[in-house]
Amino acid sequence: MKLLFCDNSLKELVNFRGDVIENFLDKGYEIVLVAPDNQGDFRFRDRVKLYTPAVSRSGMNPIKDMRYLITLLKIYNRERPNIVFHYTIKPNIYGSLACRLNSIKSVAMITGLGYAFNHNDIRSRVARAIYRFAMRFPERIMVLNESNQQVLVDSHIILPHKTVLLKGGEGLNLDHYK
Template sequence: MKIVLIGTVAGSLLGFRADLIKQLLLQEHQVYAFTSEYTQDDLKKIEALGAIPVTYDLNRGGLNPLSDIRATYLLSKKIKAIAPNLVFSYFAKPVIFGTLAAKIAKVPTVIGMLEGLGYTFTEQPEGLSKKTQLIKSVQVLLYKVALPQLDKIVFLNPDDPKDLLEEYSIEVKQVEVLGGIGLNLEDYPYSSIYPEQPTFIFIARLLAEKGIHDYIAAAKVVKGSYPETKFIVLGAIGKEALGALTEAELREITEANIVEYPGHVDNVPEWIAKSSVFVLPSYYREGVPRSTQEAMAIGRAVITTDVPGCRETVVDGVNGFLVEKWNPQALADKMIYFIEHPGQIEKMGYESYKIAQEKFDADKVNKRLLDILGL
């Protein structure tokens, strides 16, 4: 069979779809990997995997109807020239425009996957701005046009279909919930060695929605009672994003010894293994956060927020704790619990490891995804 995968950034395709592509090739399918943001090096890496790279134009962020219509038409021509049996698109704009292009190209089976509802569906403490509300209403309108055309729509968590399809009365043929795109667990080996000092780690872009400000506020509270506690932050500064942690703020808290910020690192699993507990106070509309899955695979207890996507990673009181969003004090209380009950760090960490083995093994997840794709 000829199978077309439509994504956006080639680096993301290589990072998160390589195992799926390998599985498809093992079944002797021909795989065409469509990307709209790429380098020549990325395209060579896709070829080295055994897939055929295809580039196309898509304005990932903007909402220009004329350029989107033109891009959809050109994309349909590229798809039609391949004449695939199946088109599988993922992320919001590829699901919308890839689906419409595949339908124009008369592809027999078209399936889309939404990995979280994203920024426009993320509740903000001060409410959504007028601009975000407008973008959201346009996005919902496009979903109403595109999603009914799909043979199946796949979500990662059970909250997203409720908050999108039910909330906006979008009729679709079939809904599947995958439960996370999974990890190659060999890359995240279990570690039962913990640091002497309680060490908490946050891994995400340093955005308000990812909970960086709540993490820092909680760290200050904990440091007041337990000054030896360590707080590590890994992630890039979101310079353009509203409410992101600024370089000046980061410098201030590192100089005050509130957090340790090593900058860009290539050995994230080693940093997780050097920590006691993983913390992600995100209120972003995640699918199922990958960083949390990585920490769980390595065997770390988790403190995260009781919001869609994040709540899929924690059984409260078993492998960690779910806390209310926008509540640094609740976060600090759970951190202090681990400091005062150090035996729970390893106990809950091992429970995380067991959950990751069961739910987030890429082999198992990809078998389920192949089943959903009818392959």
């Protein structure tokens, strides 16, 4: 079984989902990570396949975003994972589209609402509209709290039946975070 994890930061992906990745590796899963390499050396380097596409975390340059989408399309087509887990807004949007176009199952993780939902300028409205379109494609959309879930459902960004509420969050490794 091949799993792919896509984020806009390798450092954050390993920091927040390292234990999940480690668990799957220990169970024999093939793991592919897709995130800009801002980590340097990291504990999985020799155990996973790593792709490091460029992505602007907060920019809204449509040409750069289309390049990112095309890069994800190529990676996903080459790797053909059984399922892809996306984290953060751009991987959620463009990764979900890439999965749909490649007929690959995906899950989107929305950890917070951020700028697109805390403002109402044209940039925010465009981001919400794109998010609304892209969130039709994942099999499931995970959220971390009921208030975010309610905003996303009320804004018609996500469908209630696709939502998975992780009550209590994702968990915290108390050995690492004393």
